[in-house]
Amino acid sequence: MNKRIAAHLTSLRKTGRKALVTFITAGDPDLATTATLLPLLERAGVDIIELGIPFSDPMADGPTIQRASERALAAGTTLSSVLELVQSVRPAVTVPIVLMGYSNPIYHYGWERFAVDAAAAGVDGLLLVDLPPEEADELLPVARSAGLDLIFLLTPTSGPDRIARVARSGSGFLYYVTVTGVTGARQHVSQSLSGELAAVRSAVRLPVMAGFGISTPEQAALVAADADGVVVGSAIVKLFEQYRGEQLQEAVTALVGSLKLGISHSTRT
Numbered sequence: 001m002n003k004r005i006a007a008h009l010t011s012l013r014k015t016g017r018k019a020l021v022t023f024i025t026a027g028d029p030d031l032a033t034t035a036t037l038l039p040l041l042e043r044a045g046v047d048i049i050e051l052g053i054p055f056s057d058p059m060a061d062g063p064t065i066q067r068a069s070e071r072a073l074a075a076g077t078t079l080s081s082v083l084e085l086v087q088s089v090r091p092a093v094t095v096p097i098v099l100m101g102y103s104n105p106i107y108h109y110g111w112e113r114f115a116v117d118a119a120a121a122g123v124d125g126l127l128l129v130d131l132p133p134e135e136a137d138e139l140l141p142v143a144r145s146a147g148l149d150l151i152f153l154l155t156p157t158s159g160p161d162r163i164a165r166v167a168r169s170g171s172g173f174l175y176y177v178t179v180t181g182v183t184g185a186r187q188h189v190s191q192s193l194s195g196e197l198a199a200v201r202s203a204v205r206l207p208v209m210a211g212f213g214i215s216t217p218e219q220a221a222l223v224a225a226d227a228d229g230v231v232v233g234s235a236i237v238k239l240f241e242q243y244r245g246e247q248l249q250e251a252v253t254a255l256v257g258s259l260k261l262g263i264s265h266s267t268r269t
């Protein structure tokens, strides 16, 4: 269990607040921008930072995040330089940092070496999109001993056995993917989401963060009502296609602020 994630989510729950989790790709458009944005995201109100490790074949990502990965790879971003970046910004960022990625680069880096190096850099959690609990037998023990939470995904098609398996293997929080398909802003939140989230939350002890397709404060408020927090990625990453420098910082701050406000108006527990 990672102390930073558990402490932060417990304090939110005790004060009846919902978490805002945001995703950006490390190295998009360069690592200097990422180093500036991580403390800025915390100041804007983000509770957990998801930091994407750019990958050449991001099969779970829609076009917006695919293009972010391409920009980061074009800038020469590597797994090692992402870990160095986290280490350099860690003193300025108190909220948890969760690395998001695909298992291939981590496998080549070495499961145990990665868990040790990531924890030493100040990473709090890891979500590997294409590594279900059944294939995490090597990573789970070394992540646990390094104090890294392994976060697993649930989807609308996850049955009771799957939910139990993911809840047993994962720690920190569970990620509920609100729609079937890839990441990317959607027009509407699924009508069945509320019931699905209620069912998952009653079956697991871990906090449940819901993501995919959330791009407006209204959508964030709607989803937050039935989850412990919401995840927003593409709507933020889209700003990287339009802005750079100070303008990007202002745009990210404004969007995060509006999402945070939307979630704070969210009702129910």
Ligand SMILES: O=P(O)(O)OC[C@@H](O)[C@@H](O)c1c[nH]c2ccccc12
Pocket (backbone or CB within 6 Å): 023, 050, 052, 060, 061, 065, 100, 129, 182, 183, 184, 185, 211, 212, 213, 214, 231, 232, 233, 234, 235
């Ligand atoms: O981009 P969206 O639709 O706002 O969804 C969040 C998502 O981008 C982020 O959590 C994420 C980025 N890459 C992923 C791969 C799998 C699951 C989740 C992710």
